[in-house]
Amino acid sequence: MDAPLPENNTINDSIHLQNVVVMRHGDRIDSLEPLWVTTASRPWDPPLVEAGRIRAFCTGRKLKTDLGFPIHRVFVSPFLRCIQTASEVVSALCAVGDGPDVVSSRGVTIDSSKLKVSIEYGLCEMLNREAIRSDCSPKDGNFGFNISELEAMLPTGTVDHAVKPVYEELPQWEETVMGARTRYEQIIKALTDKYPLENLLLVTHGEGVGVSVSAFLKDISVYEVEYCAYSQLRRSLVHEKKSFIAGEFEVLTHNGQSGISYCSASPMATGAMHDEMRTAMIKGILNLGLIDCKGDVRGLSCATIQERWSLHGLKLFNLFETLLSIDIGQKWGYSTCQDQPTTPQTCNQSDVDAGITE
Numbered sequence: 118m119d120a121p122l123p124e125n126n127t128i129n130d131s132i133h134l135q136n137v138v139v140m141r142h143g144d145r146i147d148s149l150e151p152l153w154v155t156t157a158s159r160p161w162d163p164p165l166v167e168a169g170r171i172r173a174f175c176t177g178r179k180l181k182t183d184l185g186f187p188i189h190r191v192f193v194s195p196f197l198r199c200i201q202t203a204s205e206v207v208s209a210l211c212a213v214g215d216g217p218d219v220v221s222s223r224g225v226t227i228d229s230s231k232l233k234v235s236i237e238y239g240l241c242e243m244l245n246r247e248a249i250r251s252d253c254s255p256k257d258g259n260f261g262f263n264i265s266e267l268e269a270m271l272p273t274g275t276v277d278h279a280v281k282p283v284y285e286e287l288p289q290w291e292e293t294v295m296g297a298r299t300r301y302e303q304i305i306k307a308l309t310d311k312y313p314l315e316n317l318l319l320v321t322h323g324e325g326v327g328v329s330v331s332a333f334l335k336d337i338s339v340y341e342v343e344y345c346a347y348s349q350l351r352r353s354l355v356h357e358k359k360s361f362i363a364g365e366f367e368v369l370t371h372n373g374q375s376g377i378s379y380c381s382a383s384p385m386a387t388g389a390m391h392d393e394m395r396t397a398m399i400k401g402i403l404n405l406g407l408i409d410c411k412g413d414v415r416g417l418s419c420a421t422i423q424e425r426w427s428l429h430g431l432k433l434f435n436l437f438e439t440l441l442s443i444d445i446g447q448k449w450g451y452s453t454c455q456d457q458p459t460t461p462q463t464c465n466q467s468d469v470d471a472g473i474t475e
Contacts, residue, residue: 133354133361136186136316137309139329140176140347141376142194142202143169160253161260165201169344173202174221176345177209180318184349189315190233190277192308194240194322195262195287200270202345203320207234207272210318222272229274236264239284239304240321243297248324258290283307301328305350305366313354313361330379333366338382346376 147153147163154160165173180188188210193203208222209215211231219225242248255261268276283304288297301324308317319325327339329348353364372379 131356133314133356135309135313135352135354135363136184137305137329137350137366138180138184138188138316138318138347139305139326139350140202140206140318140320141323141326141342141345142196142198142320143173143176143205144344145169145198154250154253159197159261161249161255162197164197169198170201170205170222171220172345173205174209174219176347177206178212178215180206180347181210181212186316188232188318190235190312191275191318191320192235192237192240193271193320194242194325195236195238195264195267196242196322197267199240199320199322200236200267203234204271206318206320207232207275211272211275227272227275229272232275233277233280234271234275235277235280235282236267237282237284237304237308237319238287239282239300239307240319240325241287242322243294243324244288244290244292245294245297246291247294248297248322254290260287262287283311297324298328298332301325302332305329305332309352310363313363326377330368330370330377331382334368334379336382337379339377339379341376341378343376348375348377 143165145163146166147160149166153163157163191203191207193199205222208225208227211227211229212219213226213228215225246254268278288300292300301321305319305328308319319329323342323346326342326346326348329350330339331337333350347370349369350366351369352366354361355364370377
């Protein structure tokens with residue numbers, strides 16, 4: 118590989134650092150307007166709300182000023198919310214002369230030579246009922262992505278039409294959760310191996326961002342990925358005889374930083390880590406409207422809770438059922454993760470806020 122080394126990426130003549138940022142999309146309309154899906158022609162593919170566009174642009178500006186290295190290439194999931202997020206982020210990264218009062222891409226002048234963008238099916242949402250409700254998925258299994266139309270939504274001059282995607286088509290519907298997580302890990306490795314001399318930004322979904330941390334940190338479970346949250350990975354590559362020997366990815370994102378929260382996945386983990394995760398989960402359940410202000414369960418099934426949890430990107434992975442059935446279940450009447458709850462009990466609002474379930 119004889120391409121010149123990008124700026125800010127070289128330790129010496131033989132060692133190169135590659136940086137990867139993995140980012141979740143912005144605020145989606147169906148999280149704020151639940152009835153949107155009842156009239157939408159594509160209920161499986163919600164757009165951003167205006168707040169999501171603003172959040173995406175501002176996150177792009179933050180990346181531009183805080184990363185300490187340039188982004189050379191952006192890959193994005195074909196889902197509309199990710200395309201719209203990438204459009205705002207890329208506009209911020211390529212903006213010329215934008216002032217601090219500018220909060221979206223509207224009217225922003227860009228330098229399209231700064232980076233290139235491509236759509237990658239491998240970064241798509243998990244194609245299963247855990248991520249997309251069965252009543253919202255396309256009945257014929259055709260998600261109907263028109264790549265030319267989606268590319269036209271990205272900033273003018275930034276699309277690299279010469280790039281061949283790693284995944285030439287979508288995964289099959291009803292892929293398993295573990296299969297999707299393996300896909301996310303593989304696509305991160307495949308794209309970085311394909312472009313070893315470039316820093317990459319991958320715009321994807323909450324599960325993908327979670328995997329970008331949990332796959333490269335031992336015994337870690339990610340339990341929250343906020344809108345436009347992003348992780349930062351780095352690896353070294355030794356340049357030898359026109360080829361590279363790649364090191365392992367190092368996760369530079371700390372717990373609670375840039376919208377991602379995680380804790381130890383070890384079954385022996387107790388104390389502060391457990392309490393922190395439990396508190397976050399209970400507050401998340403409050404925020405999702407799964408219980409009322411008195412702490413009463415709203416009569417929702419465990420499956421519904423999981424759907425709403427996934428919708429907002431709060432990823433508890435395999436610890437979700439354990440904490441739901443043991444901690445919250447004992448307090449609110451869930452004996453196991455069944456389809457229907459038992460008669461719920463009540464708890465004080467102060468207990469819920471503090472994460473206390475005993």
